Amino acid sequence: MKKAGFITNKYVISVLVLLCLLLADILLHRSISRVILPAGFSDKIKPVELVTCKASLNSGNKHWAGDINSLSQASQLAADIKGIECSVYFDTTDNHFKTSVVSGNPGISIDSLLSGFKGYAIWFECMNLSAANCTAALHEMIRIRKEFQLAEQMIIESKDAHCLRSFCDSAFFSSLQAPLFNPYQSTETELISFTDSIRNALKANPVSAISCHYFQYPILKKFFPGYPILTRVDNTSVSLVSYVFMKQLEHDNTIKVILSGARD
Numbered sequence: 001m002k003k004a005g006f007i008t009n010k011y012v013i014s015v016l017v018l019l020c021l022l023l024a025d026i027l028l029h030r031s032i033s034r035v036i037l038p039a040g041f042s043d044k045i046k047p048v049e050l051v052t053c054k055a056s057l058n059s060g061n062k063h064w065a066g067d068i069n070s071l072s073q074a075s076q077l078a079a080d081i082k083g084i085e086c087s088v089y090f091d092t093t094d095n096h097f098k099t100s101v102v103s104g105n106p107g108i109s110i111d112s113l114l115s116g117f118k119g120y121a122i123w124f125e126c127m128n129l130s131a132a133n134c135t136a137a138l139h140e141m142i143r144i145r146k147e148f149q150l151a152e153q154m155i156i157e158s159k160d161a162h163c164l165r166s167f168c169d170s171a172f173f174s175s176l177q178a179p180l181f182n183p184y185q186s187t188e189t190e191l192i193s194f195t196d197s198i199r200n201a202l203k204a205n206p207v208s209a210i211s212c213h214y215f216q217y218p219i220l221k222k223f224f225p226g227y228p229i230l231t232r233v234d235n236t237s238v239s240l241v242s243y244v245f246m247k248q249l250e251h252d253n254t255i256k257v258i259l260s261g262a263r264d
Contacts, residue, residue, distance in 0.1 A: 045223050050224060066259045097124070161207060179197065212230070217229055217231045
């Protein structure tokens with residue numbers, strides 16, 4: 001009997017240890033944990049179906065690598081990565097795109113970067129698109145698409161929905177970058193203002209998708225149902241919580257790209 005009791009106690013202890021580890025995992029990754037669970041956010045916000053820009057994106061894989069800014073990163077990408085993301089700015093002195101300045105180093109031309117990343121779809125986070133440079137920037141992106149054979153393999157992201165309209169009309173997969181905003185740390189008034197700003201921008205200028213941080217994805221999915229989403233996720237250590245969350249994103253048809261940061 002004592003032996004049986006000892007064995008039973010071992011199982012109980014094992015279960016308790018596992019539960020403690022799970023609780024610790026949830027607490028350590030609480031920002032992810034709360035996103036996994038559904039949230040109501042606000043009853044005053046009504047979901048709205050909006051027209052999208054019908055452009056195609058063929059990458060073969062949801063998993064993309066972000067923060068690409070140098071040719072040296074090409075050899076470090078995982079074999080299953082089929083798309084990359086880089087931040088770029090449009091240089092009006094020569095009407096060419098360049099990678100954004102990183103750690104004080106000047107950016108390189110997009111042509112130079114793409115020459116080392118052939119075979120990848122590419123997401124351009126355009127940092128300075130505006131009414132002043134939109135037409136010239138569009139012509140340059142058309143040249144890049146043709147020269148590097150990137151038809152249906154480019155994402156043009158910007159905070160300027162009006163400027164993205166011309167990219168949509170030229171068959172680019174365009175994405176409106178959601179303002180930096182955490183719905184889990186905001187008042188109802190702020191939630192309403194956030195969704196109103198996106199709804200008004202998309203009504204006037206339809207795009208192909210909305211891009212956001214992972215903690216914004218639930219509110220965008222809830223109030224803009226059916227609108228494709230591109231989401232940025234953190235580079236987290238291996239854990240049950242992050243594994244479950246990643247599987248949730250992989251099986252969600254709303255999510256078109258899961259972007260994680262690349263490391264030098």
